[in-house]
Amino acid sequence: MSTFVVIGGDAAGMSAASKAKRDTPDLDVVVFEKGAWVSYGACGLPYYIKGEIQTLEDLVSVTPEQFREERDIDLRTGHEVVDIDPDDRTVTARGDGEELVQPYDSLLIATGAAAVVPDIEGVDREGAYTLGSMTDGKELREFVARAREEGPAEQPDSGPACQQLENCNGPVGVVGGGYIGIEMAEALAANDFEVHLFQRSDRVLKAFAPETSAAVADHLESQSVSLYLGSEVQALDGDDGVEAIVTGDGERVPVEMALLGAGVRPRTDLAAAAGIELGPTGAIATDAYRETNIDDVYAAGDCAEAEHVVTGEPTYVPLALTANRHGRAIGQTVAGTPTKGGGVAGTAAVKAFEMEAARTGLSHDDAAAAGFEPVTETIEAKSRAGYYPGGGTVTVTLTADSETGRLLGGTLHSEYGEGAVHRSHGLVGAVTEGVTLSELSNYDFAYAPPFNTTWDPILTAAKVLDGTL
Amino acid sequence: MSTFVVIGGDAAGMSAASKAKRDTPDLDVVVFEKGAWVSYGACGLPYYIKGEIQTLEDLVSVTPEQFREERDIDLRTGHEVVDIDPDDRTVTARGDGEELVQPYDSLLIATGAAAVVPDIEGVDREGAYTLGSMTDGKELREFVARAREEGPAEQPDSGPACQQLENCNGPVGVVGGGYIGIEMAEALAANDFEVHLFQRSDRVLKAFAPETSAAVADHLESQSVSLYLGSEVQALDGDDGVEAIVTGDGERVPVEMALLGAGVRPRTDLAAAAGIELGPTGAIATDAYRETNIDDVYAAGDCAEAEHVVTGEPTYVPLALTANRHGRAIGQTVAGTPTKGGGVAGTAAVKAFEMEAARTGLSHDDAAAAGFEPVTETIEAKSRAGYYPGGGTVTVTLTADSETGRLLGGTLHSEYGEGAVHRSHGLVGAVTEGVTLSELSNYDFAYAPPFNTTWDPILTAAKVLDGTL
Numbered sequence: 001m002s003t004f005v006v007i008g009g010d011a012a013g014m015s016a017a018s019k020a021k022r023d024t025p026d027l028d029v030v031v032f033e034k035g036a037w038v039s040y041g042a043c044g045l046p047y048y049i050k051g052e053i054q055t056l057e058d059l060v061s062v063t064p065e066q067f068r069e070e071r072d073i074d075l076r077t078g079h080e081v082v083d084i085d086p087d088d089r090t091v092t093a094r095g096d097g098e099e100l101v102q103p104y105d106s107l108l109i110a111t112g113a114a115a116v117v118p119d120i121e122g123v124d125r126e127g128a129y130t131l132g133s134m135t136d137g138k139e140l141r142e143f144v145a146r147a148r149e150e151g152p153a154e155q156p157d158s159g160p161a162c163q164q165l166e167n168c169n170g171p172v173g174v175v176g177g178g179y180i181g182i183e184m185a186e187a188l189a190a191n192d193f194e195v196h197l198f199q200r201s202d203r204v205l206k207a208f209a210p211e212t213s214a215a216v217a218d219h220l221e222s223q224s225v226s227l228y229l230g231s232e233v234q235a236l237d238g239d240d241g242v243e244a245i246v247t248g249d250g251e252r253v254p255v256e257m258a259l260l261g262a263g264v265r266p267r268t269d270l271a272a273a274a275g276i277e278l279g280p281t282g283a284i285a286t287d288a289y290r291e292t293n294i295d296d297v298y299a300a301g302d303c304a305e306a307e308h309v310v311t312g313e314p315t316y317v318p319l320a321l322t323a324n325r326h327g328r329a330i331g332q333t334v335a336g337t338p339t340k341g342g343g344v345a346g347t348a349a350v351k352a353f354e355m356e357a358a359r360t361g362l363s364h365d366d367a368a369a370a371g372f373e374p375v376t377e378t379i380e381a382k383s384r385a386g387y388y389p390g391g392g393t394v395t396v397t398l399t400a401d402s403e404t405g406r407l408l409g410g411t412l413h414s415e416y417g418e419g420a421v422h423r424s425h426g427l428v429g430a431v432t433e434g435v436t437l438s439e440l441s442n443y444d445f446a447y448a449p450p451f452n453t454t455w456d457p458i459l460t461a462a463k464v465l466d467g468t469l
Numbered sequence: 470m471s472t473f474v475v476i477g478g479d480a481a482g483m484s485a486a487s488k489a490k491r492d493t494p495d496l497d498v499v500v501f502e503k504g505a506w507v508s509y510g511a512c513g514l515p516y517y518i519k520g521e522i523q524t525l526e527d528l529v530s531v532t533p534e535q536f537r538e539e540r541d542i543d544l545r546t547g548h549e550v551v552d553i554d555p556d557d558r559t560v561t562a563r564g565d566g567e568e569l570v571q572p573y574d575s576l577l578i579a580t581g582a583a584a585v586v587p588d589i590e591g592v593d594r595e596g597a598y599t600l601g602s603m604t605d606g607k608e609l610r611e612f613v614a615r616a617r618e619e620g621p622a623e624q625p626d627s628g629p630a631c632q633q634l635e636n637c638n639g640p641v642g643v644v645g646g647g648y649i650g651i652e653m654a655e656a657l658a659a660n661d662f663e664v665h666l667f668q669r670s671d672r673v674l675k676a677f678a679p680e681t682s683a684a685v686a687d688h689l690e691s692q693s694v695s696l697y698l699g700s701e702v703q704a705l706d707g708d709d710g711v712e713a714i715v716t717g718d719g720e721r722v723p724v725e726m727a728l729l730g731a732g733v734r735p736r737t738d739l740a741a742a743a744g745i746e747l748g749p750t751g752a753i754a755t756d757a758y759r760e761t762n763i764d765d766v767y768a769a770g771d772c773a774e775a776e777h778v779v780t781g782e783p784t785y786v787p788l789a790l791t792a793n794r795h796g797r798a799i800g801q802t803v804a805g806t807p808t809k810g811g812g813v814a815g816t817a818a819v820k821a822f823e824m825e826a827a828r829t830g831l832s833h834d835d836a837a838a839a840g841f842e843p844v845t846e847t848i849e850a851k852s853r854a855g856y857y858p859g860g861g862t863v864t865v866t867l868t869a870d871s872e873t874g875r876l877l878g879g880t881l882h883s884e885y886g887e888g889a890v891h892r893s894h895g896l897v898g899a900v901t902e903g904v905t906l907s908e909l910s911n912y913d914f915a916y917a918p919p920f921n922t923t924w925d926p927i928l929t930a931a932k933v934l935d936g937t938l
Binding site for chain 2: 011041043044047052053058059061179309319320321322324325340341342343344345346347348349350351356358360385386387388389416417419421422423424425426428429430432433435439440442443444445446447448449450451452454455456458459
């Protein structure tokens with residue numbers, strides 16, 4: 001009987017374990033997870049902190065007991081793998097006060113990513129948080145609960161206080177204007193904190209089109225978020241806990257906590273120590289089957305890189321769907337049906353207060369760097385027929401290769417509920433299949449007045465950009 | 470100087486005229502429109518009748534004056550073309566009390582479609598309506614206004630009355646369960662009519678998957694629409710005006726009006742008389758450039774057929790986007806840049822009260838008829854992350870060819886606002902490009918908890934159907 005060992009019990013790991021076991025019930029499947037939580041929806045943490053989700057358990061799609069009892073997976077939570085020996089085909093794990101050596105026939109490394117703690121003075125002060133794990137989520141929710149209990153912030157002379165909001169539970173800082181930063185700004189503002197958001201770059205959501213960054217920035221400010229763009233945070237200052245954020249310009253913004261949303265880095269130490277190759281992105285290198293340079297050792301999820309559907313080059317986009325998809329493909333491969341999980345298009349979506357945005361493929365700059373001659377246009381269009389009640393505006397930015405007309409990527413944004421994100425599904429296939437603007441503009445997309453204009457905004461954008469070629 | 474003549478001033482005609490003139494300003498562009506309205510959004514008529522749009526003018530995207538003055542198009546409303554002479558390259562038009570002969574170098578026939586008046590006794594009674602033109606829309610709105618003014622319906626012994634609704638403005642009948650029938654049921658119910666909807670087939674929305682038909686039917690009933698499925702209407706009965714609908718079963722349902730939503734047929738008489746070939750669907754046959762069998766004579770919009778993107782065979786799907794797209798392509802061709810407008814995928818969308826639905830590609834039965842060996846599966850999935858507040862259910866039916874795994878078509882439905890229609894954009898490209906289920910299930914679609922589950926419902930459906938191959 002063959003043994004499949006998985007290191008890491010979240011999306012990639014549990015998808016692989018479940019699929020392998022389902023397809024080959026007599027396979028032994030052993031999962032080591034160093035924490036207590038498995039198969040959790042970390043993407044839901046901002047909404048848990050916001051208060052829209054009541055317990056951390058709500059984020060768990062399948063419990064450890066279900067994996068063990070219903071899926072017959074030997075899941076060992078609280079067990080950290082400390083060594084991989086590819087020659088002996090064993091891993092060494094520690095847990096329950098002992099160390100054990102587990103042989104494997106196939107191995108999946110799904111160690112995930114860790115929140116980056118930026119190199120800033122004072123990041124170890126009390127009141128400095130990151131959001132990478134369920135524990136982080138719990139601590140942030142507790143911070144919110146404490147502040148709400150204490151009620152509106154004290155007056156300025158006795159410590160940090162709100163300058164702009166009435167009945168404010170205190171000023172807080174968010175360092176980083178990516179998804180996590182923006183989702184946390186929403187979560188904190190909804191709990192009556194005065195949010196100060198610091199972004200090193202001159203725009204938020206750097207992976208999105210600049211027009212979308214600008215629109216989201218305007219919207220954040222309309223929601224009373226104070227934005228500090230092009231602002232390098234130098235220190236989290238305070239006597240004991242965090243009391244202020246100090247920027248490179250010397251500005252000192254009083255805050256009662258700082259959320260550090262500086263992105264994530266792949267957890268690769270264990271793999272690297274075992275001689276498993278990392279790729280150019282710093283994450284674990286894999287082939288199209290997500291196999292590493294060592295036979296029968298796979299890697300997937302936030303610790304691994306994967307090929308981009310446009311360039312074919314390795315890219316690191318640590319998001320949930322890729323982890324699930326590649327985990328599932330590995331499970332199928334291990335169960336005897338070699339399966340490629342598909343590349344990544346760099347697709348991402350975010351809700352920002354009452355806005356939504358999505359992006360896919362290559363940005364203009366990415367495309368130039370990849371050797372294309374990119375052209376880019378942005379259009380605005382009504383989200384429903386002009387005469388239909390309600391509705392708003394969908395803004396679409398498309399980038400194409402001027403030589404071939406091939407669509408390379410795009411960004412959309414709209415009011416929340418007006419369909420920027422769901423519409424982006426229409427771009428993903430076009431980017432993946434190498435469709436030209438002319439072909440895309442002839443797509444027979446659905447139309448009815450309550451949903452769009454006769455030419456959906458995507459089609460209009462394709463026509464406009466095609467017209468510039 | 471060359472002359473481009475267009476017969477018909479709605480979507481296809483005005484798109485072609487505008488594009489040709491824009492691309493070649495010294496082209497003479499003459500448009501004959503027999504009515505008074507041009508470039509109107511007939512798709513918006515149900516919402517005008519419902520009362521959500523206040524004037525017919527709101528449905529007009531560009532006025533006759535704008536076409537004449539801003540776009541320099543010689544638009545002659547109130548002019549009916551009565552003859553085409555392809556040998557002389559002239560058309561004969563009547564209007565303003567005279568008859569004129571207009572020479573052309575290129576000609577576009579965009580005569581549209583007419584509402585089918587079904588072969589039922591009493592369809593010429595007062596109180597029997599169709600919905601094909603702006604005039605029809607006006608008359609229906611006037612009917613609604615009169616009934617609302619008169620207020621709640623009289624008692625049964627003095628004529629038709631409501632059986633189920635309190636404060637009802639009268640019982641009304643809708644004959645036909647397609648888009649128009651369903652949109653009109655919504656429009657009438659919103660105005661406190663008791664709606665009785667008769668459908669000859671055993672399900673509404675026959676072009677959609679049966680699961681969607683069933684869900685929409687349930688929803689219509691939950692909105693107090695009385696459904697008569699598998700019910701052939703035999704007569705509109707009454708002393709003077711319409712007083713009752715009589716079905717083949719002999720049931721007699723009292724109504725104060727009957728809306729006949731029995732579909733449309735292409736207006737082809739003018740073309741056929743000139744020796745222009747009709748295709749197997751009965752609409753005007755065209756090649757990929759929308760040119761008819763006669764050189765420099767084009768046809769587009771609701772009077773013409775076009776090739777299906779999956780089968781390559783002629784198909785008749787008279788919808789607005791195709792009319793616009795093909796009109797625009799013809800305009801570009803006439804202006805000197807031969808342009809194919811792309812085939813049709815049979816995509817359609819409809820809002821039904823608080824539901825939305827879309828379909829694209831081949832249905833299971835269409836696929837079998839076209840020589841594929843279709844397999845079809847339906848899945849239900851949450852429209853947002855399970856733990857995210859709000860949200861509903863997206864139901865996805867996919868059909869694929871069992872031999873090749875190629876996606877052939879699909880239907881989606883959800884609560885209105887939960888994204889079935891915008892998500893369908895993701896299927897259109899896949900159907901058009903001949904993508905397999907395995908490829909589709911690896912698409913890197915956008916994911917975030919406020920918008921979908923990690924695997925969007927489309928991906929789940931693709932995985933499930935792929936698993937049956």
